[in-house]
Amino acid sequence: xxxxxxxxxxxxxxxxxxxxxxxxxxxxxxxxxxxxxxxxxxxxxxxxxxxxxxxxxxxxxxxxxxxxxxxxxxxxxxxxxxxxxxxxxxxxxxxxxxxxxxxxxxxxxxxx
Amino acid sequence: xxxxxxxxxxxxxxxxxxxxxxxxxxxxxxxxxxxxxxxxxxxxxxxxxxxxxxxxxxxxxxxxxxxxxxxxxxxxxxxxxxxxxxxxxxxxxxxxxxxxxxxxxxxxxxxx
Numbered sequence: 001x002x003x004x005x006x007x008x009x010x011x012x013x014x015x016x017x018x019x020x021x022x023x024x025x026x027x028x029x030x031x032x033x034x035x036x037x038x039x040x041x042x043x044x045x046x047x048x049x050x051x052x053x054x055x056x057x058x059x060x061x062x063x064x065x066x067x068x069x070x071x072x073x074x075x076x077x078x079x080x081x082x083x084x085x086x087x088x089x090x091x092x093x094x095x096x097x098x099x100x101x102x103x104x105x106x107x108x109x110x111x112x
Numbered sequence: 113x114x115x116x117x118x119x120x121x122x123x124x125x126x127x128x129x130x131x132x133x134x135x136x137x138x139x140x141x142x143x144x145x146x147x148x149x150x151x152x153x154x155x156x157x158x159x160x161x162x163x164x165x166x167x168x169x170x171x172x173x174x175x176x177x178x179x180x181x182x183x184x185x186x187x188x189x190x191x192x193x194x195x196x197x198x199x200x201x202x203x204x205x206x207x208x209x210x211x212x213x214x215x216x217x218x219x220x221x222x223x224x
Binding site: 040044098 | 114116118143145147153154155157160162167168200202204206211212213214215216217218220
């Protein structure tokens with residue numbers, strides 16, 4: 001069953017602007033992750049935030065987690081054309097620690 | 113390169129054919145996964161193996177048959193597929209539980 005839902009489904013911004021993507025999930029989790037996928041290729045892990053963390057930074061990425069609202073956001077600051085990709089959130093399943101469930105993704109287009 | 117290698121990268125097969133997808137990782141991970149990614153649908157978790165033992169079978173039709181002979185190799189045997197099985201099949205591995213997953217580049221499968 002689908003765990004995460006991202007919004008928006010698609011986002012188009014100008015280079016240099018910030019991009020914010022949101023993810024909502026349904027069940028209790030141990031951690032939440034964000035991945036990036038370039039067209040037709042494998043996914044690349046970006047960042048993991050644990051359920052007891054509220055915010056995490058990695059370079060131009062900032063992730064927040066609100067377990068009370070079962071939601072997370074990914075902020076990409078000072079976007080570049082090379083950031084154009086699909087971004088997915090993924091959550092584990094508290095009942096099955098080896099189950100990593102992905103949302104439907106946000107397609108980000110950064111215009112030069 | 114993520115350390116996870118999938119072959120072949122592209123595969124076209126008829127509905128009566130039998131073929132196999134291969135995945136290999138030398139990252140020392142103990143969990144391996146098969147995901148299916150269809151157009152405009154979220155990634156679907158198909159199978160999970162932990163230390164060579166299958167821990168998840170996400171209601172996948174029997175025309176898909178996984179095999180994990182050791183912790184480094186994972187196969188997906190295909191037979192009598194349907195056109196709707198055409199998709200990108202992604203293999204991933206992780207060290208333990210639903211932590212950072214490393215993905216292969218995927219096999220683009222077309223069933224004709």
